[in-house]
Amino acid sequence: MPSANGTREITYVEAVREALTQAMQADERVFLIGEDIGVYGGAFGVSAGMHAQFGDQRVIDTPISEAAIVGACVGSALTGMRPVGEIQFMDFITLGMEQLVLQAAKVRFMFGGKASVPMVLRTPGGSGTGAAAQHSESLETWFTHVPGLKVVMPSSPYDAKGLLLAAIADENPVIFVEHKLLYKISGPVPEEPYTIPLGQPNIVRSGQHLTVVATSIMVQRAKQAAEELAKEGIELEIVDPRTLNPLDDTLMIQSVMKTGKALIVHESVKTSGYGAELAARIVESEAFDYLDAPVRRLAGLDIPIPYNRNLEYHAVPQVENIVAEARKLVRGEY
Amino acid sequence: MAKTKNSKTSPVAAASTLSDAQLHEMLYTMMVIRRFEEKALELYSLGKVHGTMHLSIGQEATAVGASAALTQQDYLLNTHRGHGHCLAWGSQADLMMAEFMGKETGYCRGRGGSMHIANVDANNLGANGIVAGGLPISVGVGLSIKSRNTEQVVMVVFGDGASNEGAFHESLNMASIWNLPVIFLCENNQYAMSMPVEKSMRVERISERAAAYGMYGVTVDGNDPQAVFAAVLRARQQAVAGHGPTLIECNTYRYMGHSKSDRQAYRTREEVKAWMDKDPIERLAGNLGLKESAKEALFKKAEAEIAEAVSFAEASPEPDPADIMEGVYA
Numbered sequence: 010m011p012s013a014n015g016t017r018e019i020t021y022v023e024a025v026r027e028a029l030t031q032a033m034q035a036d037e038r039v040f041l042i043g044e045d046i047g048v049y050g051g052a053f054g055v056s057a058g059m060h061a062q063f064g065d066q067r068v069i070d071t072p073i074s075e076a077a078i079v080g081a082c083v084g085s086a087l088t089g090m091r092p093v094g095e096i097q098f099m100d101f102i103t104l105g106m107e108q109l110v111l112q113a114a115k116v117r118f119m120f121g122g123k124a125s126v127p128m129v130l131r132t133p134g135g136s137g138t139g140a141a142a143q144h145s146e147s148l149e150t151w152f153t154h155v156p157g158l159k160v161v162m163p164s165s166p167y168d169a170k171g172l173l174l175a176a177i178a179d180e181n182p183v184i185f186v187e188h189k190l191l192y193k194i195s196g197p198v199p200e201e202p203y204t205i206p207l208g209q210p211n212i213v214r215s216g217q218h219l220t221v222v223a224t225s226i227m228v229q230r231a232k233q234a235a236e237e238l239a240k241e242g243i244e245l246e247i248v249d250p251r252t253l254n255p256l257d258d259t260l261m262i263q264s265v266m267k268t269g270k271a272l273i274v275h276e277s278v279k280t281s282g283y284g285a286e287l288a289a290r291i292v293e294s295e296a297f298d299y300l301d302a303p304v305r306r307l308a309g310l311d312i313p314i315p316y317n318r319n320l321e322y323h324a325v326p327q328v329e330n331i332v333a334e335a336r337k338l339v340r341g342e343y
Numbered sequence: 344m345a346k347t348k349n350s351k352t353s354p355v356a357a358a359s360t361l362s363d364a365q366l367h368e369m370l371y372t373m374m375v376i377r378r379f380e381e382k383a384l385e386l387y388s389l390g391k392v393h394g395t396m397h398l399s400i401g402q403e404a405t406a407v408g409a410s411a412a413l414t415q416q417d418y419l420l421n422t423h424r425g426h427g428h429c430l431a432w433g434s435q436a437d438l439m440m441a442e443f444m445g446k447e448t449g450y451c452r453g454r455g456g457s458m459h460i461a462n463v464d465a466n467n468l469g470a471n472g473i474v475a476g477g478l479p480i481s482v483g484v485g486l487s488i489k490s491r492n493t494e495q496v497v498m499v500v501f502g503d504g505a506s507n508e509g510a511f512h513e514s515l516n517m518a519s520i521w522n523l524p525v526i527f528l529c530e531n532n533q534y535a536m537s538m539p540v541e542k543s544m545r546v547e548r549i550s551e552r553a554a555a556y557g558m559y560g561v562t563v564d565g566n567d568p569q570a571v572f573a574a575v576l577r578a579r580q581q582a583v584a585g586h587g588p589t590l591i592e593c594n595t596y597r598y599m600g601h602s603k604s605d606r607q608a609y610r611t612r613e614e615v616k617a618w619m620d621k622d623p624i625e626r627l628a629g630n631l632g633l634k635e636s637a638k639e640a641l642f643k644k645a646e647a648e649i650a651e652a653v654s655f656a657e658a659s660p661e662p663d664p665a666d667i668m669e670g671v672y673a
């Protein structure tokens with residue numbers, strides 16, 4: 010795996026596009042399918058130019074039919090292709106849920122391991138664009154609850170490319186959640202193809218006072234919070250699971266044993282959210298004896314995302330919330 | 344007109360022709376809708392309205408014609424491109440504008456925005472951000488009307504693209520087998536985002552799909568409010584008489600892109616121009632023999648009405664973040 014150091018900078022959206030392009034160049038079985046991904050280039054511009062490059066047969070525009078898009082991925086994956094489906098907004102996976110949960114996730118097991126469904130379903134999730142309740146969902150936790158699915162949430166351009174190439178190469182159905190607000194961020198990304206193994210977390214930043222486990226855009230916010238707190242002498246260690254399921258929790262647990270404190274940050278709502286899983290993993294591990302504060306969760310409020318800008322801002326964790334919560338934890342105020 | 348609550352034209356019993364006065368009223372409402380959306384777009388460009396914006400400029404005749412054929416007791420379910428329907432249904436421009444700006448005084452207290460705007464007091468059960476999301480709900484509303492045994496109907500508006508969703512097919516079938524008083528109003532503006540109708544279905548007309556469910560289907564000129572009015576009125580009479588649902592396809596066109604970020608690489612300027620030449624407002628104004636000056640005066644009046652709505656919205660308070668948890672549960 011090439012490192013992110015000393016390479017050119019591209020945006021997250023370009024990193025996703027580059028991964029798709031390289032996967033399609035390397036393997037004829039890989040194709041894209043989804044709504045408005047052709048001439049339009051995708052609602053967020055992810056596949057811009059790819060229709061011209063690869064043609065109708067490999068960049069397939071569909072009618073508005075999410076169940077059929079997911080099903081088409083399942084069927085083609087079962088029979089030798091490597092489909093990458095796009096669901097235009099994560100919210101609309103709800104319409105393809107049966108094909109994803111009851112079919113894609115279960116086929117291999119039900120068939121006694123004799124078939125596999127190597128498909129990727131990419132989708133932009135998250136709030137922050139003023140698109141209100143039906144276009145701002147963070148539903149990733151749902152999918153982690155379904156055995157048979159893998160769930161990936163890249164937090165940087167570098168991770169987006171490497172994880173997507175790994176997802177396409179993977180023999181299982183993978184839900185690949187991109188964050189709308191991350192599309193424009195830039196970072197170093199090597200030009201050559203590389204993969205980041207699914208299930209391998211990343212220590213984004215080292216520090217000794219508190220372990221912050223964050224996903225997707227919250228990793229970026231945690232990094233900003235860490236910079237602010239560093240001025241006060243508080244050093245955060247940030248762990249990004251990158252792949253929510255399967256999750257290798259070793260790094261996270263070791264980190265908590267080092268710092269003795271854990272703060273979990275995610276955008277999806279708190280109740281029964283992914284943070285509950287992470288917290289449980291920490292307290293049922295050997296890290297329990299090292300904890301000198303309760304494990305805390307900072308998550309989206311238990312509400313649909315409001316339209317109003319200010320309400321929307323307050324509905325999910327922001328940098329200042331992470332700063333405040335981390336400070337309290339480190340100062341032993343819990 | 345758009346300012347008065349529930350000011351829809353009442354249906355002319357059994358008549359499919361409209362009086363001159365009614366046609367003038369419809370023309371004015373179309374102008375209000377056009378100016379409302381143009382202003383909304385301007386506010387969006389200024390950053391005063393955020394999120395996304397789906398304009399129905401060019402499609403006003405369908406909204407006005409359809410609403411005019413229904414009564415204040417009927418129900419409306421609407422789409423993401425539903426500003427016109429919302430206004431034609433008698434919603435107030437000022438409360439709508441306040442919602443677009445995310446203000447507490449807006450129809451949904453700034454929580455829903457333009458894509459989710461509802462006017463529940465007027466039986467407008469809301470716009471929907473989910474393509475075809477309103478259709479299954481219309482089945483439930485139809486069922487409820489049937490159980491309550493009232494003379495109401497529900498009209499559910501959706502686009503051509505929505506007719507490819509499973510929800511469309513399940514809903515038509517169910518409404519049909521149970522003879523529910525549902526009017527399925529498809530606004531065929533020729534594109535679902537970038538997908539042209541010809542590429543998304545093998546049938547020529549969406550109304551043909553009605554046959555598969557044993558339902559009456561008809562295609563009308565969606566730029567002619569009278570044609571839309573007549574079709575919806577007929578559908579209403581059928582529904583109230585217990586003969587079940589109707590699928591009405593209204594052929595029309597959106598002048599603007601799907602949303603603000605649309606570069607419109609999927610269609611030509613010539614095509615857009617050709618449809619603009621069939622502009623519903625110009626056409627009706629012409630048919631009514633309106634002089635250029637009279638037309639301008641009406642547009643000015645509409646503009647003034649919208650300007651007032653904007654002033655109201657701008658002066659309105661923002662929601663208080665302390666209330667953020669409200670409204671999730673009853």
Ligand SMILES: Cc1ncc(C[n+]2csc(CCOP(=O)(O)OP(=O)(O)O)c2C)c(N)n1
Binds near residue numbers: 044101474475505
């Ligand atoms: C279930 C679902 N899939 C996709 C979208 C994204 N989307 C919003 S509007 C739209 C096009 C809808 O086309 P049509 O139904 O013809 O209505 P129009 O926009 O033309 O009025 C798409 C693809 C969505 N909102 N919901």
